[in-house]
Amino acid sequence: MTNPVTIAQEGRSAGPPGAAPSAAAVPDPATTDSTDVADVAIASTALTKRFRGGQVAVDAVDLAVPPGAVYGFLGPNGSGKTTTIRMLLGLVAPTAGSATLLGRGMPAAGRTVLPRVGALIEGPAFHPYLSGRANLARLDAADRTADPRTARHRIDAALARVGLGNAAGKRYRQYSLGMKQRLGLAGALLQPRDLLVLDEPTNGLDPQGTREVRTLIRELASDGTTVFVSSHLLAEIDQICSHVGIMSRGRLVLQGPLAELRGEQDAVLTLQTSAVPPAVDILRGLGLTVTEAGGDVVRAAAETAGAPAVQDVAVALVAAGVPILGLALTRPTLEELFVALTGEGFDVAR
Amino acid sequence: MSLADPTVDTISDHDLARPDPGRRGRSGFGRLLRSEVRLVFGRRRNQILLTVLGLVPLIIGTAVRLSNDGGSGDGPPFLNQITDNGLFLVFTALVVSLPLFLPLAVAIVSGDALAGEANLGTLRYLLTVPVSRSRLLVAKWLGSAAFAASAVGTVVLVGLVTGIALFPVGRVTLLSGTSVALSEGLVRGVGVGCLVVISLLGLVTIGLFVSSLTEVPVAAMATTVVIAVISAVLDGLPQVKVLHPYLLTHHWYDFDQLLRLSPDTGLLLTGVGVQLAYxxxxxxxxWSRFTTADVSA
Structure with a gap:
């Protein structure tokens, strides 16, 4: 029980090839080091962090985040997401492996790359006795690439963009959790960025705030900014991501374009009927594998190849006089995908 | 206003202010340093520390004035000279503040410098701005040193104003018995202040080092104070005389040399040298710790 990838593949007769990170997109950091235009926004090769106690927090992670993507970096609490992000940003030195941001090797190129990267790392952090505006001014003053003449304007624009315009003069300690989170986002938006690394950006936000953050991320992405967003809430990310990477116990167990990963998962046909036994016979007759039959529900694996379309199933059922109370074709959610891959729940890993 | 308010005109402005790495070197450091100094001096706790230090000469001066008695040799050095010349209030106050108040003030600010930012989590955001770790360390040292200088400056200034207000001020009788003009006395007073500031810089650096070891600011502050106290204790033990010349606090009170007609410059330079060594x-x-440590707070 050491390698979730292996378990996932053995546990499924037709394991998805996407379970292995798509190697084609991973560049060699040595060759991309000098190029200015990156063909990957984030890449890592066998990135590993072993803490002093011997615990392996991140285990040979090969990330490949294409430019312009909204990459959902998913995994339960404790699966190594934040440590990976800290290594990408040069805060923590990897035990082994390497990483590039915007095509430049980290942490060596941090001086030139990080000004183009906005980050929210493991929650917002500011000086409690300074106002929101003063806190952003402090961050801006620390940025050698920032123009002090435009500082006031950029700070106000960032505050307005996250909806903190009216609370800018309030001390940070008086902010609610949601306001703190917004100020953290404002800090990441002080400059135009090519890449945003957002660790749990919706933490502490109410449903309205969560929606706003999602809209903001979509907006930024439509401007061409690559967004790398981590979350332990799968459903939250499901809706905005073009790509996902799923972490479990320090390993990247799955990575790729979301549509592709979804497509590889078997769709499930769910039929609600008052006549289960005849329905089962008909579905089998149509070449479907019935996975569950009981009560008034029949489920069948609707294989993409050779399976009849839903409307054909409906026609066949009606023709046979089976009453249809409900008929749906569903693809698994990210959470179900995760469970299928790792054979475990999406809970705290250790 | 919502996060996604389309009426906010940000995109075009952002395009105008494209970051240009490497464009601004030195002025960028000046801005960081100003921000650091503002952070240190804007903090209520540090303002209170300076206020308390200002109270030291104020209380001593008032007590001496009310009792109208310079004492008969008891009490801290220079105390019985105050009634003759208010300038000596400055020196008395410095001697009184040096064992605890000044080291405490210095330890609180320098011990907090890195550990405080780590504790709040602001360190990870500063480093990803990015600020190079060496630059941040230098800015933190300069900020703490500026605070140490202001702490001494507060004692000197309040001491001077109180001394002038409450006592006669005129020609200054030096410890060697010679009297010099008030102007020269003032220059020597400023020299004393500078010497005391220099003698605190070793402790500033120790505080910064301890601060780089932990994410708990109080631990760093306490450790730094304890180091200063241990040094003073060892300095008072004749059994470890061999250590004395190397102790952090051994030369802290040598500033009285400047109140003699011919100061022992060799002794003063040795004191400065010890601080430079620390x-x-x-x-x-x-530097070696802070530039390599994982920032996991």
Missing amino acids: IAIFGAAA
Whole structure:
């Protein structure tokens, strides 16, 4: 029980090839080091962090985040997401492996790359006795690439963009959790960025705030900014991501374009009927594998190849006089995908 | 206003202000340093520390004035000279503040410098701005040193104003018995202040090093104070006389040399040299620690 990838593949007769990170997109950091235009926004090769106690927090992670993507970096609490992000940003030195941001090797190129990267790392952090505006001014003053003449304007624009315009003069300690989170986002938006690394950006936000953050991320992405967003809430990310990477116990167990990963998962046909036994016979007759039959529900694996379309199933059922109370074709959610891959729940890993 | 308010005109402005790495070198450091100094002096706790230090000469001066008695040799050095010349209030106040108040003020600010940012989590955001770790360390040292200088400056200034207000001020009788003009006395007073500031810089550096070891600011502050106290204790033990010349606090009270007609400059330079040695050693240790440590807070 050491390698979730292996378990996932053995546990499924037709394991998805996407379970292995798509190697084609991973560049060699040595060759991309000098190029200015990156063909990957984030890449890592066998990135590993072993803490002093011997615990392996991140285990040979090969990330490949294409430019312009909204990459959902998913995994339960404790699966190594934040440590990976800290290594990408040069805060923590990897035990082994390497990483590039915007095509430049980290942490060596941090001086030139990080000004183009906005980050929210493991929650917002500011000086409690300074106002929101003063806190952003402090961050801006620390940025050698920032123009002090435009500082006031950029700070106000960032505050307005996250909806903190009216609370800018309030001390940070008086902010609610949601306001703190917004100020953290404002800090990441002080400059135009090519890449945003957002660790749990919706933490502490109410449903309205969560929606706003999602809209903001979509907006930024439509401007061409690559967004790398981590979350332990799968459903939250499901809706905005073009790509996902799923972490479990320090390993990247799955990575790729979301549509592709979804497509590889078997769709499930769910039929609600008052006549289960005849329905089962008909579905089998149509070449479907019935996975569950009981009560008034029949489920069948609707294989993409050779399976009849839903409307054909409906026609066949009606023709046979089976009453249809409900008929749906569903693809698994990210959470179900995760469970299928790792054979475990999406809970705290250790 | 919502997060996604389309009426906010940000995109075009952002395009105008494209970051340009490497464009601004030195002025960028000046801005960081100003921000650091503002952070240190804007903090209520640090303002209170300076206020308390200002109270030291105020209380001593008032007590001496009310009792109208310079004492008969008891009490801290220079105390019985105050009634003759208010300028000596400055020196008395410095001697009274040096064992605890000044080291405490210095330890609180320098011990907090890195550990405080780590504790709040602001360190990870500063480093991803990015600020190079060496630059941040230098800015933190300069900020703490500026605070140490202001702490001494507060004692000197309040001492001077109180002394002038409450006592006669005129020609200054030096410890060697000679009397010099008030102007020369004032210059010597400023020299004393500078010497005391220099003698605190070793402790500033130690505080910064300790601060780089932990994410708990109180631990760093306490450790730094304890180091100063241990040094003073060892300095008072004749059994470890061999250590004395190397102790952080051994030369702290040598500033009275400046109140003699012919100061022992060799002794003063040795004191400065010891501080420079502490700055070099603990500065290097802080640099080596801070530039390599994982920031996981």
